[in-house]
Amino acid sequence: MTGSVTLISESPEDPFSVGRAVSVVLDEQGTVVGWSERARELLGFTDEEALGRPAGDLLVDDRDLAVVREAVELCVRHGGWFGVLPVRDREGRRLGLGVRARRVIRAGRGDEWLLVAAPADEVTRWEIDRSVLEGLFHTSPIGLAVHDPALAILGINRAIANLGGITGEQARGHRIGDFLVRADAETIEARLREVLETGRPMIYTEQSCRLRIDPGRERYVAVSAFRMEDGAGRTLGVTQLVEDVTDRHRARRRLGMLNEASELIGTTLDVETTAQELVNVAVPGIADCVTVDLLQAVGLGEVLLPRIGPLRRAAFKSVAPYPERVMYAIGTLRTFPPDTPQARCLATRRPVLVARFDPDDPTVGLDPERTEHARTLGVHSLMVVPLTARGLVLGLVCLWRYVAPEPFEEDDLTLANEFGARAAVSIDNARRYTAEHRTALALQRRLLPREFPSHPAVVVAHRYLPAGGAAGVGGDWFDVIPLSGARVALVVGDVVGHGINAAATMGRLRTAVHTLADLDLEPDEVLSHLDDLVTRLAGEQEPGDEDSPGEQVVGATCLYAVYNPVSRLCTVARAGHPPPAVVAPDGEVSLPDLPAGPPLGLGGLPFESADLELPEDSVLALYTNGLIVGDAHDVDVGLDRLSAALAGPHRPLEEVAQAVVDALLPARPTDDVALLLARTRTLAPRQVATWELPAEPTAPARARGLTARQLAEWGLEDMVFTTELIVSELVTNAYRYAGGPVTLRLIRMHRLICEVSDPSSTSPHLRRARSTDEGGRGLLLVAQLTARWGTRHAHEGKTVWTEQELPG
Structure with missing residues (x-):
């Protein structure tokens, strides 16, 4: 092992070593007195040819005398010399040799000179190899460690020594596990063992590296390794190259x-959700605990003022197993005392870094009890980042560390500030959307009917659901409008677009429908007038408005139905709107084939009406497109699901409406939805009396007699005189000006209704008669005696009707 270490720590094979170098000995006169075997091989001179001859005559070409003399002078002056000299061989060829010359002092004899030489190219390669090896072990920034086959350390360079805080002598003979924490050491040794066994090198593999002497500091290193073999292919060990890439790894992370963050923050236009997305990204990536505190006005979508008001906790996340303890330790303050990091952040609108957080420091704003909890939890580092957008403060983000041992650094603060900047823009967008959404929703709720008064013709139930997400409030509406003759108009419509403009347009159309309904027009005529109105509204837009934010191109669909409880006929016309669904009394659902009609706003195209005969206790379902159209299915599937939800035995309408919503709509629909259910009623025969009178002078008298007998039958004797006057006047006008048969109808409901129909299309007009006029006072008398009166036109003829309050 020692020999291996010596070999590694010295150099590659030395060209000046014994057996490889040319050795020549000269006396003081420069005569060759020693000639080695390597000299004979390289230069070609035998011992007899070389010994005893002057070296200059033997080895130096005339052209090289000046260079050799200069080298000799330096050698004599300094007692030695090293360099490259041109040398002549036996064949006269000039060879470049690296020469080392040194004086050798001989006791009792004259001094001699020992010259050791090798080919210059071998010397150059040796110098380069030696410099590279020296550089790897002494100056290279890349760590180098050499292991034997048992993975014991044979040697390390200075970079490894500096990284581990040890010396080469301390490392020699030890294993990696003696210096790294167990998990990291096991990973590295497993990879090195794989290199030893397979011979496949490991190239630039990153992993964690924590030293036993400092386990709290996590580094990241890039490791490469290759197997070492001798000339015979025997494994000598493995060489490991290690580079500290902690900064690069953290920057990449x-x-x-x-x-x-750019993908996960701001996916919705909801303030709370956006705040939670921020903490989800930051924990545990940056911090162990993150809180987001926002101004109260932000969550409400209100206008922000320059003055900082109270804050509220909008989002919180912690890696600790007991988040409630963390929450208590860091506090849930509505305001922050002066001089605290949070207060400084709000005041300066700049991030604050407290790398070494001391819970006992009074400036951190913790009371004694929270101080103890924070100390127990181990809170040691804090960052506070402001949430600012468009020059206004929205709140702040607090990031804490108590599990990760490293304190926050400036790079962490920069990253957290970038998170905060991105989140602040999204939160402010959500705040502004919330404000617009609340305004549009409030406007629409004011424009939509809240409750409908009881009506003898229908029982109704309704639902309105605004769209979720970015779509928001739209222009869907519905209405139930009482008409003359106990009839009722059922309306549902959908304005193109969403937001305040759509809601405002909806309000204008709803008002127009009420006005047209008061005129008692047929459904197709109502839609024709609405079409004209929508066309005019579209023309009111300034050029380019349709491309401006918040503006909508005006367009709408509508379905208008009139139900008559006397005839049980429902007359329907639609303008590009989905067809109604009809639920028969036995629970069977049908979708009548009605003329579709063009959407409102196209202009100039006709609309058609169709009559549906509805038995008593039928249910007419009117709805907007958002109920049946979804992202996951088409219209036909939506209609099938609607029919399934409506079908079944008799149920209360409110229950049916909720069943439809539950079956067809998600928690937050992508489009707003209006649903109107109407269960039909009919008037009993005893509530209606109808007579046809000939157009002759006796018609008024006969009408008075029929009226008196019918009111007596209904127990309304107190109304006979008044009603006789009204009937007499209306029948007289019909007889006088209309010609043809006259129809008289009395209807007893919550009011007494009187209708006189004739074939004329001329409408009577109320006017003030002069004192000299003999006529013209009849309609004035009718208007004074009734609660309401009016005229409605049919395709042929007209009907003049009145309503009187019942006694009591």
């Missing part, structure tokens, strides 16, 4: 964490 930080870069990887930054890439990870």
Whole structure:
């Protein structure tokens, strides 16, 4: 083993060694007095030819005399010399030899000179090899360790010695496990043993390296190794090259964490989720515990003020097995006392590094009880990073270490600050989205109906679910509008886009529908007027508005249905909207084939109405596209799932509505959804009385008589006089101006309804009669005696109707 160490620590084979070098001895006159066998082989002169002759005459060419004389002078002056000289062999060829000359003092005899020489190229190679070997062991920054076949250390260079804090003598004869912690040593030795057994070199393999004398400091080294063999192929051991790549490894890991942060932070527009994403990335990558404290206004989506207000804990994560202890130790303060790292961070808007955190230091802001918990936990290092975006402070991030033994460094602070900067932008985007979402949601809730009054024609249930994620509130709406003659209008619509603009457009369309419904227009006429309105709204946009943030291109779909409980007919028209679903009283579901119609806003295209006869206790389901369209299925699948949720025996409508939502919608739908269910009712025959009167002068008198008898039958004798006046006036007008048969209908519900229909399309108008006029006061009288009155037009003729409050 000692011989191996000596061989490794000296040099490659020396060209000046005995047996390899040319040896020549000269006396003081320069005569050759000694001539070696290697000299005979290399230069060709025999002993008889060389001994006794002057070396200059024997070995030096005339051209080289000046060079040789200069070398001789230096040799005599200094007692020795080393260099390259041109030497002539027996054939007259000039050879470059590296020559070492040294004076040899002989007692009682004159001094002699010993010349040892070797070919110059061998000397040069030897010098290079020796310099490389010397450099590897003394000046190389790459660590070098040589092991025998049992993996005992034969020698190490200075780089390894400096890395391990030991000397070469201390390392010799020991194993790696004597200097590294067990886990790291076992890993390295297993890899070296594999190199010994297979002969396959190990190239630049990174791994952890922790010394026994400093186990808390983790280094990373890149290890390469190769097997050593002698000329006969016998294994001599393994040489290991070690480079400390701790800084490079940490920089690469930080870069990887930054890439990870860019992918994982800000995936949603939710403040709490974004804060939690930040702590998930930072623990345990940077810290053992991370907290995010935000201003209260941030979570509420409110406008931020320059003044720093109270904070609240938005996210927390710890590697400790008892996070509640950690939470208690670090505190959950709403405000931070002055001079604490957190207060300094908020005041200066700059990150603060406390590499050596002392819980007993009063400036850290811990009370005595928390100080003891923090000391027990082992908190030793702290970083505080501000969350700032667009010039405003959103909160701060606190990063703690108590498991990892290394304190935070400036590079850690830089990385944490980068995390905070990225998270702050995402949190502020989420705050601004929250503000817009809350505003749009509040607007929409104000625009949508909250509760519908009881109506004799239908029983209704409804649901509205705003979209989750970035989509937010949209323009879906629904409505139940009482109409004349005990009828009711059922409406559902969907405005293109999301946000405040969509909600505002929805409000305008809903108002327009109410106005058109009051005119008692047919469903297809209502959609035609809505189409004109949407077209005008689109024209109101300034050029380029459709590309501006938050602006929407105006467009909508709508379904308008009118149900008559007397005839049990439901007249439906739709503008690009999904068809309604009809649930029969026996629970069977159908999707009527109705004319689709174009979406609102295309302009100039006709709409068609269709009549559905609905038995009593049928359910009409109106909905928007978001209910049946999903990321994982198409429209047909959605319609099948809707039909399955609606089908079945009689159930309360609220239960049916919830069943539909549970079956078709995820926790947070990607599009807003409106659902309106209406269970039909019909009026009993005893509640309706209808007569057809001929257009003749006796019609008003007959109408009064029929009215009086019917009101007496209903027990409404107190209303006979008033109702006779109303009926008489309406029938008289119809007889006088319309011609043709006149239909009189009385309906008793929560109000008394009187309807007079005739074939004329001319509408009566209320006007103020002058004192000299003989007529014109009839409609004024009707208006004074009724709660409401109006006219509705059909495809043929019109109906004038009135409503009177019942007694009591």
